[in-house]
Amino acid sequence: MAKKKKIIVIEAQRIFRKNKHGMDFVALEMIRSLQQLDWFNQYIIAVGPGEDHCLTATENFRIVVLESSNYLVWEQVLLPRLLKKEQAHLLHCTSNTAPLRMHIPLVLTLHDIIFMEKKIGNNASTYQNLGRIYRRWIVPRVLKRVHKVITVSDYEQQNIKAAFPQLSQHIITVYNGVSPRFRQLSSFSDSRFSALENRSYWLLLGNTDPKKNLKNTLCAYAYYLQESAFKKKMLLADLDQEHLDQLLGELDLHAIKEYLILEEYIAHDLLVEVYNKAFAFLYPSIRESFGLPLLEAMACGTPVITSNTSAIPEVAQDAVVYIDPSDISSIGDGMLKLENDAILYKTLVGKGFVRSAQFDWNQTAAKTLDIYEAVHLSK
Template sequence: MDFVALEMIRGLQKLDTDNSYIIAVGPGEDRCLSETRNFRIVVLESSNYFIWEQILLPQLLKKVKADLLHCTSNTAPLNMHIPLVLTLHDIIFMEKKIGNNASMYQNLGRIYRRWIVPKILKKVHTVITVSDYEQTNIATAFPKLREQIVTVYNGVSPRFKPLTAFADPRFASWEKGSYWLLLGNTDPKKNLKNTLKAYACYLQESRHQKKMLLADLDQAHLDKLLIELDLHAIKEYLIVEEYIAHDLLVQVYNKAFAFLYPSVRESFGLPLLEAMACGIPVVTSDTSAIPEVAQDNVVYSHPNDINSIAAGMLQLENDPDLYDSLVAKGLARSTKFDWNQTAAKTLDIYEAVHLSK
């Protein structure tokens, strides 16, 4: 959600030189945005998100006499008296949980969203969401909002592109096409357990037995999973990078043979577009918003069917013509999603809200 907000704001900075913006951020050393003539950054000094959002942010709105508030990450202040635009990426927190390995922080966040979002939606002017799939979900759960929901697609940063040179020596030394790439998110909906099982099935059938790189996954967590799943035999085929900075992901994508994205539930699926933009084909799920975003430019499998995921991997590996066609189609598809378009549509919403006051 943070990356979506950052890219959208950067797009607005290029597009809108007339309106005045105040970007409220939390404390910390990271400086991801720069001020411009009409974009000012204000740090609200609290690491407690409830205090930041429900106390400090309303105080700022009153102080600066804001005309409109856009909250970009699902929640917003309850105590406000100006029009609210809310980006509601999904309502997964309102649905039955998938798995049960969330941290206390994640569980508290889920409780907070379940409590506050229905209250906010009674006051919101416009809800932005990131796919038609999610728009339907929200409208089904909150029928009175149906006419207030707008789909605004995410974009792909231009830094995600095919590379010929690799700045980081770790990636420069890897053979191109030598591994499958999996982002090692431990959220149950990302389907890590089934993917590891499917990879074991793939190894049994593959003539090439390509390794699998798990990015941003703790080695201790992986070792625990391999014991739980009785998959010790695949450990020698796994490459673990416990931390890869986001600006280095383009190099990791580029060196991969293909990207695995067998998620159970996505409101959009930005990583699959990033992989496409780097010229890497994708094996992904036939569920949620993924077909809307990927269309016929990927190999589909069912996330709950281990054999289906393995079959998708083998199909891509054994069919060079399919592989080459998906590289070309993926590159073309990724160009349809642009952060400048996201910013332009967002600005249109701001102006419509302002005119309706």
């Protein structure tokens, strides 16, 4: 019996926006790899309006822009309308939520259920709070209709099964990949980084989400400066000056300001340069469903200091220095340990190359395609 060609709609609502986040890049990289893998089925990539046209259509991959900046309208009205118009056979929603009214099989990528858990801290904006409320309301309802759930680590799979036991036979782990763009560089295009001495600073992505543990890390850096004979500076990326000043005042850490290099915005394409120049990457997050940045740093030959919590040990294994993210001295001692042990440093560089090479977007796309085929066969 001949294989039947399917019309598959992939929701990638936010990939055209300029300031993308983790889930957006996961969707984008998976789709790009799927384009190289599957020339048989027909795909419609549903995106929202935005300036960064980062995905190119191919013969069997068509991009459709649904013109609404209102996420609720986009997902619950315009996306179902597109499915009906295109007579789609399958919908893959890539970022935790999906339409409630479905007449075709649904594959849902559920990166995590952090929104169902007790909040860590209270720094969320009104927009973030509304998003959390929306996800808490809609995800349990969508999960009653889903055909297959993809998540990004075995750690998160166990969390989801515990919260939603009915998914035990419908959930699968598909790891994220590492783009080949993340590699060791011999030259640098951005003057901000070409002027910096190679391996001269600690790198911290300054996300204000409380689970990223920025306050403890700044306190740990102050402890490091007291104890270190080298006193390397720290580059804080993606944090604005006003928020940094507020934090330094709150924590009484104005003395460390002269050691901080602040870059309020770094385009994702330039992150490879930032990783390459860093002495080490600090990733002391309290809660991660995967932890893609630590693998990107490893692929650039940059050692990582990271937390012994959540999915991080599953992803990083023995290729990092582990710390307790709730313990300021543990973070600081981890920094001092790496700085003072040249053999450890060299060992982690080598282990990082090996570990990061095990995560490939082509593998992610191949496993995703297998899921599409299995869902189709079960119907």
